Amino acid sequence: MYLEDTHGEDIRFVYRHLPLVSIHDKAVITCEAAEAAGAQGKFWEMHDLLYERQQEWGALSGDELNSRLVEYAAELELDAERFSQELEDGVYRDKILADYEEYQEYGTMATPTYVVNNVFYPQLGLHPFVIDGFIRLVQDPPQQYAGAAQVLDPDQGYAATIRTSKGDIVVELATDEAPTNANSFAFLAQEGWYDGLAFFFVQPGAVAFSGDPTNAGSGLVGVNLPYPGYFCGDETSADLTFDEAGVVAMFTGGPNQNNSQFFITYAPQPDFNGQFTIIGRVVEGMDVAESLTPTQPGPGEAAPDVIETILIEER
Amino acid sequence: MRKSALILFVLLLGLIAGCGAESETPSPSPSPSASPSPVPATAAAPAVGVTPSGPAACVASPLDFQAEPRIPPVTEDDHVHGPADAPITFIEYADFQ
Numbered sequence: 001m002y003l004e005d006t007h008g009e010d011i012r013f014v015y016r017h018l019p020l021v022s023i024h025d026k027a028v029i030t031c032e033a034a035e036a037a038g039a040q041g042k043f044w045e046m047h048d049l050l051y052e053r054q055q056e057w058g059a060l061s062g063d064e065l066n067s068r069l070v071e072y073a074a075e076l077e078l079d080a081e082r083f084s085q086e087l088e089d090g091v092y093r094d095k096i097l098a099d100y101e102e103y104q105e106y107g108t109m110a111t112p113t114y115v116v117n118n119v120f121y122p123q124l125g126l127h128p129f130v131i132d133g134f135i136r137l138v139q140d141p142p143q144q145y146a147g148a149a150q151v152l153d154p155d156q157g158y159a160a161t162i163r164t165s166k167g168d169i170v171v172e173l174a175t176d177e178a179p180t181n182a183n184s185f186a187f188l189a190q191e192g193w194y195d196g197l198a199f200f201f202v203q204p205g206a207v208a209f210s211g212d213p214t215n216a217g218s219g220l221v222g223v224n225l226p227y228p229g230y231f232c233g234d235e236t237s238a239d240l241t242f243d244e245a246g247v248v249a250m251f252t253g254g255p256n257q258n259n260s261q262f263f264i265t266y267a268p269q270p271d272f273n274g275q276f277t278i279i280g281r282v283v284e285g286m287d288v289a290e291s292l293t294p295t296q297p298g299p300g301e302a303a304p305d306v307i308e309t310i311l312i313e314e315r
Numbered sequence: 316m317r318k319s320a321l322i323l324f325v326l327l328l329g330l331i332a333g334c335g336a337e338s339e340t341p342s343p344s345p346s347p348s349a350s351p352s353p354v355p356a357t358a359a360a361p362a363v364g365v366t367p368s369g370p371a372a373c374v375a376s377p378l379d380f381q382a383e384p385r386i387p388p389v390t391e392d393d394h395v396h397g398p399a400d401a402p403i404t405f406i407e408y409a410d411f412q
Binding site for chain 2: 003004007009010011012013014015016017018019020024025026027030031034038043044047050051054058102103105106109111112113114115116117118119120135137138139141142144146147148178179180181184225226227229230231232233234235236237256277
């Protein structure tokens with residue numbers, strides 16, 4: 001399994017039955033089958049087999065399903081007679097249902113529901129790489145700020161030099177049109193927030209994303225997280241639009257939830273107008289931006305390019 | 316609309332949201348007490364088109380993941396892989412269907 005493979009000795013994986021009895025008519029009997037196999041030391045083998053053969057047994061019911069489960073037990077070289085008898089007697093049923101009742105006290109739970117060090121995993125999607133990013137957030141939360149200190153002088157022009165493993169990308173900050181978000185970006189840059197973060201999603205012809213401390217893109221799906229400890233309001237402007245490549249904007253999953261994530265466009269993106277706050281434009285190093293390694297979060301993807309640091313200077 | 320832009324990003328992301336689940340699609344569960352509260356109290360309506368937004372402020376919203384104390388501790392009755400002293404305990408609540 002991905003998490004075990006990547007975390008090795010750092011992770012303890014626990015499986016608990018949550019048979020959704022109202023919508024899954026075969027949930028309880030298959031939980032019982034796993035328990036009955038567990039009683040003979042082969043819980044995980046039956047667990048894996050039940051997931052693998054879901055389509056096969058999912059179409060069966062009643063006696064047919066029971067005999068198929070007994071066949072699985074035989075296949076796993078269990079004592080099939082004992083297994084069959086335990087299913088028939090419902091040896092594990094009460095325990096499974098009692099646990100289910102207990103879990104309902106946490107509120108409505110879907111299957112699967114994941115819990116990391118007793119923290120519920122939010123609705124970020126179930127890609128293992130995103131879950132992995134959440135585990136890192138819980139284990140080692142990034143520095144938190146109550147807001148951005150004012151680091152930019154409103155009467156000055158500024159450039160942000162994004163120093164990457166491929167070279168420098170210089171961004172002229174839109175301090176007039178997006179004073180709050182440009183300042184927040186500059187503040188986080190000066191705090192070293194972006195140092196070491198990856199361009200974790202790079203799609204040639206579309207966009208390059210960075211600024212997620214998990215490098216997982218977890219802010220791109222489902223819940224939008226306030227990574228630096230605060231959200232900034234939107235600052236969209238009719239004067240600044242996604243009309244060309246090299247536009248730099250904050251990424252947010254909802255209104256007024258700008259956090260630390262940002263992206264660079266590789267092409268005009270008119271659909272984004274009014275949706276995302278533009279904080280600047282690439283004025284030098286667009287070739288560097290375009291040379292960023294195409295990748296996306298996930299096993300087997302190319303290693304992303306990394307931000308070494310971001311320098312903020314008057315210009 | 317902002318949502319359509321989001322959908323585009325998710326499409327660009329490929330299968331990031333979909334794959335990885337061992338069994339079924341999760342039913343959308345709000346679990347409000349469990350999730351961090353990402354929506355600031357001052358959240359306003361989404362901007363539409365290129366209508367300029369007004370001046371913006373930043374609102375503190377700590378990344379605060381609350382542990383759920385009612386989750387039963389892991390015991391020897393549980394089905395467990397991995398070392399007992401691992402720094403991460405990952406519990407999956409699921410069924411096979």
